[in-house]
Amino acid sequence: MTIMSAPLRPPQEEMPTVLVVDDDPDARDLLAFAFRRRGSHVVEAGTFAEAKEALAGVVDAIITDLELPDGSGLELLEGGARERVRVALVLSGHSGTPWVDRSRASGFDGHVTKPCDAIALVDRAYQLLAQNARAKP
Numbered sequence: 001m002t003i004m005s006a007p008l009r010p011p012q013e014e015m016p017t018v019l020v021v022d023d024d025p026d027a028r029d030l031l032a033f034a035f036r037r038r039g040s041h042v043v044e045a046g047t048f049a050e051a052k053e054a055l056a057g058v059v060d061a062i063i064t065d066l067e068l069p070d071g072s073g074l075e076l077l078e079g080g081a082r083e084r085v086r087v088a089l090v091l092s093g094h095s096g097t098p099w100v101d102r103s104r105a106s107g108f109d110g111h112v113t114k115p116c117d118a119i120a121l122v123d124r125a126y127q128l129l130a131q132n133a134r135a136k137p
Contacts, residue, residue: 015039015040015041016040016041016060016061016086016126016129017040017041017042017043017057017058017059017060017061018035018040018041018042018043018059018060018061018062018063018125019042019043019044019045019051019054019055019059019061019062019063019064020032020035020042020043020044020045020063020064021044021045021046021048021050021051021062021063021064021065021068021073021076022046022064022065022091023046023047023065023067023068023069024065025046027065027091027114028044028046029044030118031063031091031118031121031122032044033118034118034119034121034122035122035125038122038126040061040122043057043059046068047068047069047070047071048068048069048070048071048072048073048075048076049070049071051064051068051073051076052076055076055081055084055085058084059084059085060085060086060087060129061085061086061087061088061089061125061128061129062076062077062085062087062088062089063089063091063121063125064076064088064089064090064091065090065091065092066090066091066092066093066094066099066103067092073090073092074090074102074103074106074108075106076088077106077107077108082107086128086129086132086133087109087125087128087129087132088107088108088109089108089109089110089111089112089121089124089125089128090103090108090110090111090112091112091114091116091121092111092112092113092114093113093114094113095113099111109128109132110124110128112124
C-alpha cells in the first residue's frame with residue numbers, strides 16, 4: 001500500500017467511524033492514518049476477537065483482512081453486524097473471482113487485493129458511504 005498526498009476532509013463531509021482490521025500492524029497503521037487524514041474516527045483491531053468486540057459499538061464502515069490469526073474476516077458480518085455497518089470491504093492478498101464471490105456472499109460490498117493504494121481504498125469507502133447513506137442506529 002502507498003500513501004500519496006492524502007486529501008484533507010472537506011468540512012461538509014461526515015466523520016464516519018471506520019473499523020480497520022488487519023493482523024499486520026504496519027498495514028493497519030497505514031490504513032488507519034489514511035482514514036484519519038480524511039477525517040474518519042478510526043478503531044483498530046488486530047484479531048477477529050478484537051474486531052467482534054469493536055463491532056458491538058457504532059461502526060459505519062469495516063475494512064478487514066481476510067485471514068486473521070483467530071478467525072476469518074468473512075465471518076465478521078455474521079450475527080446482525082451487516083445490518084449495523086453501512087460499508088464493508090475485504091482487503092486481502094487473495095485475488096480472483098472465487099475470492100470476490102466469497103466476499104460478496106458473506107455480505108461485503110467489495111474485495112480489494114493487496115497491495116493497494118491506501119488513498120484509493122479510502123476514496124472507495126467514502127463513495128460507498130455516500131451511496132449507502134442512512135441514519136445511524
